[in-house]
Amino acid sequence: MLDVLFNGSFMPHGHCLLWRWDLLFLHVAGDALTAISYALIPIALIHLVHHRDDLKFDKIFLLFAGFIAFCGITHVMGLINIWHGYYYLEGLTKLTTGIISITTAFVLWKLVPKILAVPSSALLEQRNAELLKAQDELKEINATLEAKIEERTRELHVQANTDPLTSISNRRAILCDLEKELLRSHRYKLECSILMLDVDYFKQVNDTYGHQVGDEILVKIAETLVNSCRTTDNVGRYGGEEFLIVLPQTDKLQAYELAERIRINVASLTFVQKWELTCSIGVANLLPQQDIHQFIKQADDAVYKAKNAGRNRVVCAD
Numbered sequence: 001m002l003d004v005l006f007n008g009s010f011m012p013h014g015h016c017l018l019w020r021w022d023l024l025f026l027h028v029a030g031d032a033l034t035a036i037s038y039a040l041i042p043i044a045l046i047h048l049v050h051h052r053d054d055l056k057f058d059k060i061f062l063l064f065a066g067f068i069a070f071c072g073i074t075h076v077m078g079l080i081n082i083w084h085g086y087y088y089l090e091g092l093t094k095l096t097t098g099i100i101s102i103t104t105a106f107v108l109w110k111l112v113p114k115i116l117a118v119p120s121s122a123l124l125e126q127r128n129a130e131l132l133k134a135q136d137e138l139k140e141i142n143a144t145l146e147a148k149i150e151e152r153t154r155e156l157h158v159q160a161n162t163d164p165l166t167s168i169s170n171r172r173a174i175l176c177d178l179e180k181e182l183l184r185s186h187r188y189k190l191e192c193s194i195l196m197l198d199v200d201y202f203k204q205v206n207d208t209y210g211h212q213v214g215d216e217i218l219v220k221i222a223e224t225l226v227n228s229c230r231t232t233d234n235v236g237r238y239g240g241e242e243f244l245i246v247l248p249q250t251d252k253l254q255a256y257e258l259a260e261r262i263r264i265n266v267a268s269l270t271f272v273q274k275w276e277l278t279c280s281i282g283v284a285n286l287l288p289q290q291d292i293h294q295f296i297k298q299a300d301d302a303v304y305k306a307k308n309a310g311r312n313r314v315v316c317a318d
């Protein structure tokens, strides 16, 4: 079998060309150039498949490489057969080339729908642009939402710490301020005073003029307190008609003077109704080691004394 295959004793092709140099040149040059390029193309294809893991349909590239390589071999056989007559070998090469070619053609046609289904780079670019746009829109929505959440959180914080009637700090907030001030004063050995203010005979105001007038009076008193104090002082509504004022770095005498001023300011408030509005104020100055409850009780006791002493007065705790 191999003897037949490698039998080169058939008439060389050169005889058909009558050994004319011009014909020989055309055939040799054409076959040689084709054979060289048919050797280089498969190498390039294999290199490509080898270096790109993400290459889709890599099997077809390898099939192409084989197909082109065998085409090259048939041209080499054509060259050899100019001088020798290996026509069995050439025939076998052509048959092999034909089988690989038909296989490649078959596989390629089978792949066509799949290849067409792969989105084109223009389509991918368009999708990418759409995604980037959607991403920008989402970022914008996110930023808006975050701003809204921040705003709402601020509003809720204000709501949680503000007395809805008077718009000053509520009991929770003023106690929180006092707690902080207490810690600071103890730590840095600073003076700290508080005023507890209770409106006199407020029940009578409500009973005589109605709850709404009572509310208006509370609002006016809160305004008066805020206007009478420094911005560094904290004014809060402690209870119904009770107000707590925290005075950082303020000694007993300064606190007493402020309390007197407040008492006078409240007494000078005028309402449509002829009612002499007064208040009683207890002053407490922070003692060493004193906690918030003891501090407030001191001020409360002073208010109680002021009430018992006839109201409309300021009493300093002992």
Ligand SMILES: Nc1nc2c(ncn2[C@@H]2O[C@H](COP(=O)(O)OP(=O)(O)OP(=O)(O)O)[C@@H](O)[C@H]2O)c(=O)[nH]1
Binding pocket: 165, 198, 199, 200, 201, 202, 203, 204, 206, 210, 211, 212, 213, 214, 215, 218, 239, 240, 241, 307, 311
């Ligand atoms: N209008 C109004 N009244 C309130 C509010 N909170 C508490 N009060 C009223 O304040 C009154 C407080 O009455 P009391 O504790 O007896 O004290 P008082 O009448 O001021 O008497 P003294 O404190 O002893 O001078 C009650 O009638 C409460 O209903 C409020 O938000 N608005």
